[in-house]
Amino acid sequence: MKTVTLAGAALLLSTLAASAWEPTKSVEIIVPFGPGGASDQMARTIQAIIQKHGLSKESFIVVNKPAATGGEAMMDIKKSLRDPHKLITTSSTIYMTPLATKLPVSWQDFTPVAMVAQDEFALWVNNESPYKTLPDLAAAAKTASPPLKIGGGGSKREDELITFGVFSELNTPISYIPYKSGGEASTQLAGNHIAAETNNPSEDVANWRAGLTRPLCVLSPQRMSYKTKITADMSWNDVPTCGEQGLKFNYNMLRGLFMPGNVTPEQQAYYVDLMKKVVETPEWKEYLERNALLPDFRSGQAYVDFLTADEAKHKDLMAKAGFLSTN
Amino acid sequence: MENISLLLEGFQVALTWHNIAFMFLGVLLGIVVGVLPGLGGPNGVAILLPLTFSMEPTSAIILLTSIYWGALFGGAITAVLFNIPGEPWSVATTFDGYPMAQQGRAGEALTAAFTASFVGAIAGVVLITFLAPLVAKFALRFGPAEFFAVFFLTFCSFIGMGKENKAKIVVSLSLGFLLAGVGIDTISGDMRMTFGVGELMNGFDFLVVVIGMFGVSEILLTLEEGLEFKGKKARIDPIVVLRTWMQMPLYFMTFVRSCLAGIWLGISPGGAVAASFMGYGLAKRFSRRGKKFGSGEIEGVIAPETAAHAAGTSALLPMLALGIPGSATAAVLLGGLMIWGLQPGPLLFVEQKDFVWGLIASMYLGNMVGLFVVLATVPLFASIMRIPFALIAPVILMVCAIGAFTVANSSFDIWLMLIFGAVGYAFKKLDYPLAPMVLALVLGDRAEDAFRQALIGSAGDLSVFMDNGLVATLMIISFALLLWSPISELIGRLLRRPAVAAE
Numbered sequence: 001m002k003t004v005t006l007a008g009a010a011l012l013l014s015t016l017a018a019s020a021w022e023p024t025k026s027v028e029i030i031v032p033f034g035p036g037g038a039s040d041q042m043a044r045t046i047q048a049i050i051q052k053h054g055l056s057k058e059s060f061i062v063v064n065k066p067a068a069t070g071g072e073a074m075m076d077i078k079k080s081l082r083d084p085h086k087l088i089t090t091s092s093t094i095y096m097t098p099l100a101t102k103l104p105v106s107w108q109d110f111t112p113v114a115m116v117a118q119d120e121f122a123l124w125v126n127n128e129s130p131y132k133t134l135p136d137l138a139a140a141a142k143t144a145s146p147p148l149k150i151g152g153g154g155s156k157r158e159d160e161l162i163t164f165g166v167f168s169e170l171n172t173p174i175s176y177i178p179y180k181s182g183g184e185a186s187t188q189l190a191g192n193h194i195a196a197e198t199n200n201p202s203e204d205v206a207n208w209r210a211g212l213t214r215p216l217c218v219l220s221p222q223r224m225s226y227k228t229k230i231t232a233d234m235s236w237n238d239v240p241t242c243g244e245q246g247l248k249f250n251y252n253m254l255r256g257l258f259m260p261g262n263v264t265p266e267q268q269a270y271y272v273d274l275m276k277k278v279v280e281t282p283e284w285k286e287y288l289e290r291n292a293l294l295p296d297f298r299s300g301q302a303y304v305d306f307l308t309a310d311e312a313k314h315k316d317l318m319a320k321a322g323f324l325s326t327n
Numbered sequence: 328m329e330n331i332s333l334l335l336e337g338f339q340v341a342l343t344w345h346n347i348a349f350m351f352l353g354v355l356l357g358i359v360v361g362v363l364p365g366l367g368g369p370n371g372v373a374i375l376l377p378l379t380f381s382m383e384p385t386s387a388i389i390l391l392t393s394i395y396w397g398a399l400f401g402g403a404i405t406a407v408l409f410n411i412p413g414e415p416w417s418v419a420t421t422f423d424g425y426p427m428a429q430q431g432r433a434g435e436a437l438t439a440a441f442t443a444s445f446v447g448a449i450a451g452v453v454l455i456t457f458l459a460p461l462v463a464k465f466a467l468r469f470g471p472a473e474f475f476a477v478f479f480l481t482f483c484s485f486i487g488m489g490k491e492n493k494a495k496i497v498v499s500l501s502l503g504f505l506l507a508g509v510g511i512d513t514i515s516g517d518m519r520m521t522f523g524v525g526e527l528m529n530g531f532d533f534l535v536v537v538i539g540m541f542g543v544s545e546i547l548l549t550l551e552e553g554l555e556f557k558g559k560k561a562r563i564d565p566i567v568v569l570r571t572w573m574q575m576p577l578y579f580m581t582f583v584r585s586c587l588a589g590i591w592l593g594i595s596p597g598g599a600v601a602a603s604f605m606g607y608g609l610a611k612r613f614s615r616r617g618k619k620f621g622s623g624e625i626e627g628v629i630a631p632e633t634a635a636h637a638a639g640t641s642a643l644l645p646m647l648a649l650g651i652p653g654s655a656t657a658a659v660l661l662g663g664l665m666i667w668g669l670q671p672g673p674l675l676f677v678e679q680k681d682f683v684w685g686l687i688a689s690m691y692l693g694n695m696v697g698l699f700v701v702l703a704t705v706p707l708f709a710s711i712m713r714i715p716f717a718l719i720a721p722v723i724l725m726v727c728a729i730g731a732f733t734v735a736n737s738s739f740d741i742w743l744m745l746i747f748g749a750v751g752y753a754f755k756k757l758d759y760p761l762a763p764m765v766l767a768l769v770l771g772d773r774a775e776d777a778f779r780q781a782l783i784g785s786a787g788d789l790s791v792f793m794d795n796g797l798v799a800t801l802m803i804i805s806f807a808l809l810l811w812s813p814i815s816e817l818i819g820r821l822l823r824r825p826a827v828a829a830e
Contacts, residue, residue: 065736071525072737100516103525146786155516175783177471178514180776193470194784210674323516 021266023058023085029257030063030077030088032070037181038119038202038291040064042255043089045287046116049278056274071097074105080260084267087113092158092253095311099318100156102325107311111263112303114275115256118294120224121162122215122239124204125196126189134170134217134245137196141172144195150174151189151197153182156323158253161314162198162219164321165249166242189213201292205230217242219251226289236292252294254310256303272299334456337684340385341692349390350689350696357397358701361413362404379663385682389689391660396448396697399639403440403632404701404708408433409723411542415533416599416635418765419607421541423620423627430623434567434709438702439625442575443582443632445698450586450633451593451640452690459676462594462644469595471780472791476801477592478774481601481766483809488608491760493812499759503767504775506531513772514779526739533769535731535740536747540761542727543748546720548755567709568702571625578629584609585630589637599639600769604762606634640690647675647683 029047033039043062050060065073070093077088094107123134131137141148150167152159155178167174177194179185182203189197189204190212201224207213209231217240218224224236243250259271278284279297288295298306318324340346356375375394379387402414407424420440427436454462469477482500489496509520510530521527585606592602610630611620620627676683711719731744754761785791793799807814 063736066529071528072735075525101518101528146784146788149784155512155514157516160516175786177780177783178516179780180513187467188470191467191470206674 021084021264021270023056023270025085026059026061027056027085027087028061028063030065030073030086032065032073032088032090032093034064034066038200039089039091039255041291042116042287045283046275046278049281049283050274052283053277053281055277071101071103071105074098074103077258077260078105078109081262083260084263084270086260087271088258090254090256090258091119092310092314094258095314096157096161096318096323099315100323100325107258107307109261110258111261111268112299112307113257113259113268113271114297114299115254115303115306116275116279116297117255117288118296119200119253119255120218120220120292120294121158121198121200121251121253122204122218123166123196123242124186124189124199124208124213125216126192127211127214128192129195131196131216134242134247137216138170138172140195141167141170141174147173147175148196149177149194151177151179151185151194153180153185153199153203154178156318156321158251159185159198161317161321161323162249162251165251165317166198166219166247168320169247169249186213201236202290205292215239217245217247219249220294221250221252224292224294226292228289254306255293275299330456330459333680333684334688336681337686337688338692340681340685341389341688346386346389346689347692347696349386350393350693351700353390353393354397354400354693354697354700357394357399357697358401358404358704359397360394361398361401384664385685388660388663388682388686389693391663392686392689393693393696395660396693397700399448399636400441400444400697400701403444404437407436407440407628408708408711409542410545411723411727412537415537415769416603416631416639418537418541418600418762419603419631419635420628422607422631422762423622423624425545426621426623427625427628428712431712432623433712434705435571435625436628437705437708438568438571439575439628440632441698441701441705442572443585443629444636445694446582447586447589447633447636447638448640448694449691451590451637451643452687452694454590454594454641455644455687455690459644459647462641466594466644468797471777471784472794472798473595473801474777475774475781476792476798476805477595478601478770478777480801480805480808481592481605481770482774483805484605484608485763485766487808487811488612489760489763495759496763499754499761499763500767503764504771506536506764507768507771508775513776514783526737529735530772531743531768532734532740533765534734535743536768537765538727538731539744539747540751540754540765542723543744544751544755546724547748547752549716549720568705574625575629578626581610581614581626581630582633584613585633586637589634589639590641592634593638593641594644598642598770599635600766602638603631603635604766607631643690647686 029043031040031043040062047060047062050056065076073088074094074097077086080086088110090107097103098105123137125131125137131140137148150163152163154160159182160176160178163174163176177188179188182199185194185197186199186204186207188194190207196216198219201215204213204215208215211231218236219242221241221243223241224239226236229235241250257271257275259268276297276299279295285295287293315324375391379390382390399414402412402417403420403424405411405413406417406420407428410421410425412418412421424436424440427433486493486496486500505520507530510518510528512519518528588605588609589599589602592598592605607620607627607630610626611617614620614624614626616624616626727744728741731740732738734740751761754764781791782789791798792802
C-alpha cells in the first residue's frame with residue numbers, strides 16, 4: 001500500500017513540474033495473454049499510436065507472456081523492481097488470477113499507470129430465439145429440463161462470474177458451458193447450440209450485424225453511448241441495460257496499465273502523461289468505438305481507489321460463487 | 328459465376344508491383360521464421376504486425392499471409408533435415424522425410440514436401456473460392472458433441488489404421504492424454520497435475536515437447552551410434568527438382584486422397600494436425616508400397632504435407648466467415664484485421680468484397696511465389712546435410728533451445744525440452760511410436776473439453792452423441808475404423824473356413 005500512496009502523492013507533484021524523465025531504451029509492453037486477444041489488441045493499438053504520432057523517441061515492443069494465465073507475466077513485473085522500461089496491460093485477471101490460484105502477487109506490488117477504458121459485457125441470445133427480454137429468458141430457465149445452457153469464455157473467469165451474478169439473482173438453475181474464448185461462445189450461439197452467452201461487444205458484434213445473434217441487455221449501470229447504427233435499426237445505445245429490466249447485478253471490466261514497483265515518480269509521471277496523449281488521439285477514439293469500450297481514463301489516486309473497490313467486489317463475488325482457491 | 332468475376336477483380340488488386348514485392352519479402356521472412364522452431368508463424372506475424380500499421384490493409388494482409396505461407400513451407404525444412412517439426416503439422420512429415428535425408432535424398436524429400444504443400448494449399452483455396460458461403464453455414468452445425476466426434480474419429484482411425492503394435496499405440500496415446508491434462512482445466516478452471524509448480528499452469532506446450540522428443544532425442548541417438556565426422560553424401564543436384572517432379576504423377580491418387588481428407592478436416596474443425604496424420608495414415612493403408620512407409624518413401628512425405636496444407640488453407644475460411652481463428656497464427660492475423668478496422672465475420676464477404684477477394688487472390692499468388700522461392704533454395708538447404716554432424720549438432724541443439732524458449736519466453740521450457748528429449752530417446756529404444764502421443768497431446772484436451780461440454784449440456788446423457796445425423800454418422804465411422812482390423816480379420820477367417828472345410 002505504501003508504494004501506492006507514495007506514487008499518488010508523487011503524481012500530484014509531477015503534474016506541476018514537467019516530467020523530466022524519458023525512456024533511454026526501448027520499452028516492453030508485456031501482455032499477460034497470447035497474441036490476438038483483446039488485451040493484445042489494446043497493447044498493439046497503443047504501440048501503433050505511439051509510433052504513428054511520434055509520442056516517444058524510443059520504440060515500444062509488445063511481448064506476449066501467456067504462461068500460467070498471465071501469472072508468469074505478473075511475477076516477472078513483480079521481480080523487475082525499479083525497471084522503468086516495462087509496462088504490463090491488465091484486465092480483471094489482475095485480481096482474479098491471484099485469488100483463484102493463490103499466486104503470491106497483487107497489483108499493490110506494482111506501480112499503477114492509468115486505466116484507459118472499461119470493457120462492457122452483454123447477455124446475448126440467438127436472433128431466432130423467442131426471448132425478447134431478460135424476464136423471458138428467466139421464465140424459460142425456471143422450467144427448462146435439462147437446465148438451459150449458458151455459454152461463456154473460460155471457467156471461473158469474468159464470464160462465469162457474470163453468469164453466476166445474473167442467474168443467482170434470478171434464482172434459476174442453469175448449466176454454464178465454458179468455451180476456450182468468447183469468439184467460440186458466440187459461434188456456438190449462432191449455431192444454436194446454447195441458449196444464451198455473456199460476451200464483450202467486440203466478441204459478438206460480427207454475428208449481431210449478420211443477424212445471427214442479438215444482445216438482450218447490457219450489464220453496465222448505464223447504456224453505451226455509441227449511437228452509430230450497427231444493424232439496420234439498432235445502435236449500441238439502443239440496447240437496454242439489464243438494470244432497466246429489473247436486474248440489480250452489474251459488471252464492467254477495467255483495461256489499464258501498470259509498471260514495476262519502486263520506480264521514481266518522474267518515471268511514473270512520464271507514462272501517465274504518455275497515456276493521456278494516447279487517449280486523446282483520433283485512433284484511440286476509433287478503437288474505443290469499434291470495440292464499444294467505455295471511455296474512462298483514470299490515473300493517480302482515482303485509479304487506486306477504483307482498483308481497491310473493484311478488487312473487493314471481485315473477492316466478494318468470487319467467494320459467493322465458490323471460485324476462491326481453497327488450497 | 329459471380330465468384331469468378333470477383334476473383335478476377337481480386338487479382339487486379341493483388342497484382343501490383345509493390346504487392347508482389349511484399350509477397351516475396353513475406354515468403355522469405357516466413358521461411359526464416361519457419362526454419363527456427365518455436366519462433367514459428369504466430370510470433371513471426373506478431374513481430375511484423377506493427378510494421379504494417381502504416382500500410383493499406385490489402386497490402387498489409389498480403390505481406391502477413393505471405394509470411395504465413397512462408398512459415399508453412401519452412402516448417403517442412405527442419406522436419407526433413409533434422410527431424411525437428413517446425414510446426415505441429417510437420418510431425419508426420421518427419422516419418423519418411425528424415426529417413427530420406429539420411430539416405431542422401433534430402434533434395435528429393437524437400438521438393439516433394441514443397442510441391443505437396445502447394446497442391447494442398449491450392450485445393451484449399453479453390454474450395455474457398457467456390458464454396459465459401461456454404462461451408463461457413465456447415466461449420467455452424469458443429470456443437471460440442473460434433474467437435475468431439477471429429478476428434479474421436481481421428482483417434483480411432485489412428486489406432487485402427489496403425490501398422491505398429493496396437494497395444495503400444497494405445498499406451499503412447501494414453502500418455503499423450505495424460506500430458507494434455509496438465510495445467511488449467513478449461514471446464515472447471517482448476518489446476519490439474521501441476522503440483523504447485525507455477526510454470527506448469529499452462530500445461531505442456533506442444534512445440535516444446537516435439538522439439539525435445541523428435542529433435543533432441545535424435546541427436547542423442549546419433550551420438551550413441553558414434554560421432555561421424557563425415558557429412559552425409561548428399562549430391563548437390565540442381566535438377567533434383569525436375570527429376571522429382573517427373574515422379575509426381577505416379578502419386579496422383581495420394582494427392583487426391585490427402586486433399587479430400589485435408590479439406591474435410593479443415594472445414595470441420597479438426598485442423599491441420601489431425602489432417603496431416605490422417606493423410607499419412609490413409610496413404611499407408613492404401614498405397615501399394617504402404618509396408619515400406621517410415622523407411623524413406625516419397626509418398627510418405629507427399630501425403631501428410633498435402634493434407635496439412637489443404638486443411639490449413641481451408642481453415643482460413645471459418646476465420647474470415649465466422650471470425651474464429653483456426654490456429655495461433657490465424658489468431659494473430661485476426662487481431663491484425665481488427666486493428667485495420669475490418670470486422671471478420673459473416674458480413675466481411677458482403678461489405679469488404681475488395682479486401683476478401685484480394686486476399687483470396689493473394690492466396691493463389693502467395694503460394695506460387697512461395698513454391699518458387701522454396702524450390703530455388705532446395706539445393707542450398709540440402710547441402711546443409713553435407714556439414715559433419717559433429718559441427719552441426721551443437722548448432723541444432725542451440726536452435727532447439729532458442730525455439731523452446733521463444734514459445735512462451737520462459738527458460739523453464741528449455742529444461743522441459745531436455746527432459747522430453749530423454750523421454751523420446753527411451754520411446755525409440757523401446758520401439759514405442761511417438762506420433763500417437765503427439766496427436767493426443769495436441770488434440771487431447773480439446774477432445775476432452777468438447778466431451779465434457781456436450782455432457783454438461785445434456786445433463787450427463789450419453790445419447791447426445793447420437794442426437795443428429797451428423798454426429799451419429801461420425802461416431803459410427805469412428806467405431807468402424809477402430810474395429811477395422813479385427814473385423815476384417817474375422818471376415819477373412821469366415822471366408823477361408825468354408826474353403827478349408829471343402830478340402
